[in-house]
Amino acid sequence: MKAKKPATRAFTLTELLVVIAIVAVLAGLSWPALSRVTEQGKKAQCQSNLRQLYQATMLHALDNNNTLPSMKGHAGDYGDTFIWGTLKDYIAAGANKSGLDQDIMVTRCPGAKVAWLVDTPGHSGYRYNAANGSNGKKIHAANRRINTILDPAQAVLMFDMSWPNWPEEDLPHDGVNLLYADGHVEFMPATEFLPRFKGNMKSEIMTAGWE
Secondary structure, eight states: OOOOOOOOOOOOHHHHHHHHHHHHHHHHHHHHHHHHHHHHHHHHHHHHHHHHHHHHHHHHHHTTTTBOOOSBOOOGGGTSSBHHHHHHHHHHHHHHHHTOOOOGGGGSOTTOOSHHHHHSTTOOSOEESEEEOGGGOEEETTTOBGGGOSOTTTOEEEESOSSTTOOGGGSSSSEEEEEETTSOEEEEEHHHHHHHHTTOTTSHHHHTTTO
């Protein structure tokens, strides 16, 4: 005589709904943490991009009598006339020396929220700290001899805010990554950066270390 198999008990609808509710709650609790991790990853990639751009800028300076790039340069394959076309070959050279990928995306901020920065070829998510002074004279970094920078550790060279008057909600992160003329990168929260920057390339934070 065969022994009877014990009856298999199925989940009731109530039990299934309870399980689904628990999973939903756990997912909701973990989502903010996952979002923070994702944001930290974008911020770290942005800082890596800025360091590669610094390397490219210094390679350009070595080939040009220790002079930083002009405010504008040739368009090349970058599709614009800002310095990214000028730095193109140096970005490639720096990437080859360091074993990093040779990629035009170095000029794109991975946290960019503005559509034309993400989708339009040739535009960069970074800004070079150069501006027009009186009588069209270039100030800050443009055409500047490296040995004339007053305080490289305080002089902002580039930052991940392509347009000066962006509102806070359009910033790529909850603040701004700043690349300084000595090569270090520093993150500054929006609550500190925006009041100091004021949408003005001639503000105190942009002129510090240069003038």
